[in-house]
Amino acid sequence: MLTDYIRAAMKHAKYEIIDDGTFFATIPGLDGLWANAPTLEECREELQSTLEDWILVGVRRGHTIPIVDGIDLNILEPTA
Numbered sequence: 533m534l535t536d537y538i539r540a541a542m543k544h545a546k547y548e549i550i551d552d553g554t555f556f557a558t559i560p561g562l563d564g565l566w567a568n569a570p571t572l573e574e575c576r577e578e579l580q581s582t583l584e585d586w587i588l589v590g591v592r593r594g595h596t597i598p599i600v601d602g603i604d605l606n607i608l609e610p611t612a
Contacts, residue, residue, distance in 0.1 A: 533603065533605065534587070534605070536603055537587070537600055537603045537605055538580065538583055538584065538587075540600045540601040540603055541559050541562065541583055541600045542559070542576075542579070542580055542583070543601075544559050544560060544561070544600070545557050545558070545559050545576070545579055546558055546559070546560060547572060547575060547576075550568075553570075554568055554569060554570050554575075555568065555569055555570070555571065555572050555574075555575035556568050556575070557575050557576065557578075557579045559579070559583065561598050561600070562583070562586065562598060562600075564586070565579075565582060565583060565586050566579075566582070567579035567581075567582050587605065591605065591607065
């Protein structure tokens with residue numbers, strides 16, 4: 533499920549070349565997640581690594597993780 537989420541999220545990535553000639557990437561809807569690197573491939577790799585960390589920190593802190601393409605990583609509270 534985690535791998536599916538990462539793959540789905542990466543399909544939504546937006547890349548641009550910024551003023552210093554490096555690549556900058558974000559994934560819309562995943563606030564605070566971004567990457568910057570000298571090449572497109574390095575930027576993509578950095579974005580994926582950052583996404584993995586972003587998910588782990590979010591889950592650990594109990595944040596709501598946005599649903600991407602129907603994939604929900606949020607932990608449901610057990611019912612009595």
